[in-house]
Amino acid sequence: MSYTIILSGDRSSFTTVSFDANQKKLAVTADYPSPPNASWVEPSSSLGPINRLVGLSEGLESGSLYTFEIDHQKKTCKITSQKTTLGAPAHFITLRDNPALALGTYLGGSVALYPISITEKSGLLLADAHRTEFLPEFPYQALGHGPSEGRQRQCHVHQVLEDKRGLLYAPDLGADRVWIFKRDQMKLDLCGWLQCPPGTGARHAVFSPEEEIIYVIGELSHTVIAFDLSTPPGENMQPIDGFSHNIIPPNVHLDHHFMMDSSELCVHPKIPNILYASNRWERHIQERQSDLKIVPEVPEGDSIAILLLSADGRKLEEIKHVRTRVDTIRGMRLSGDGKYVVVLGQEGGGIEVYSIGGARGDVWTLVASLDEGLESGIKHAVWL
DSSP states (O other): OEEEEEEEESSSEEEEEEEETTTTEEEEEEEEEOOTTOOEEEEEEEETTEEEEEEEEOOSSEEEEEEEEEETTTTEEEEEEEEEEESSEEEEEEOTTSSEEEEEETTTTEEEEEEEEEETTTEEEEOSSOOEEEOOOOTTTTTTSOSSTTTOSSOOBOOOEEOTTSOEEEEETTTTEEEEEEEETTEEEEEEEEEOOTTOOEEEEEEOTTSSEEEEEETTTOEEEEEEOSSOOOTTBOOOTTOEEEOSOTTSOGGGGGGOEEEEEEEOSSSOSEEEEEEEOGGGHHHHSTTOSSOOOOOSSOEEEEEEEOTTSSSEEEEEEEEOSOEEEEEEEEOTTSSEEEEEEEEESOEEEEEEESTTSOEEEEEEEEOTTOOSOEEEEEEO
16 A cells, blocks of 8 residues: 655645555655745645645745645646735635635734635636635733733634534634634634633644534643533633643653643544644753753653543543654644554654554554655645
């Protein structure tokens, strides 16, 4: 069985990598010039040897959202449509009824809808029409900042999700909230929010299989919290009582937690009641705080937390940690069949592929790794 993975990030290229599951081998197959800081990419469709994708390019005051296609046979890559965005676009999704892309901007602090057109000949393209932009009010505005003064001085929308009811959820690292929007075609209305504990720094979220629960990871608090979605959305919705679990491995001293960040939260596509959450910067604790009295042991790489949940998804039964050899995990992506997961080192260590086994999906085994021939700054991967 052979897979193709596309790598992107704060680097000068999109890189395609082949993963031979039988030979347990990774190999670079091509490099294509990419827009700067292409930190999130998603496939939209394919046509023979051509893969069509959507990507974004971060920027401080403005960024860009674009569509592009890679022809693996001709070894070409071209941008097919492009639109500017507010600063540091972080994440986007294609809405289920296909009228638009929903985009969250980190420095712009907004949720935006970008109209699209989809045809068999051209695939998904950004339409020549105005976007809809909604900028939530910063809840810590009176004080000027949130509990994390250096990281929470404005709204920082980091992701957008859509549930089966058509509601949009936007985790906001700066506001300690997950904003909830109703959408009527290209119109957005704020209809409530999930209120995270102060200083959480909501970064990423995932739904339970039936979308009755949403799990949220806090970049700043290093905790996974959960919210019940069985009631209609409203203001100031509180987390499920007792569901707040720190994902940093136990070997890290409590005084060192604030020098780390938590990153992505993933669910298994076929196995329920298991969450995977990534930690980062553990190798850099002393570098970030040079006057430490307790000097930490520098690990090989960052760790992944595996959270095993109860049958109803409302309680944690067990937490395990997998130690990787990559430095600063920024990206983690499961294959569509749920057999493998690729983990990326933003600061070094290249990429690693683990097989996922066990009846509950809690056994990770390293099967392949690749560092040589890869430019640094890898932030994101997608399986084709």
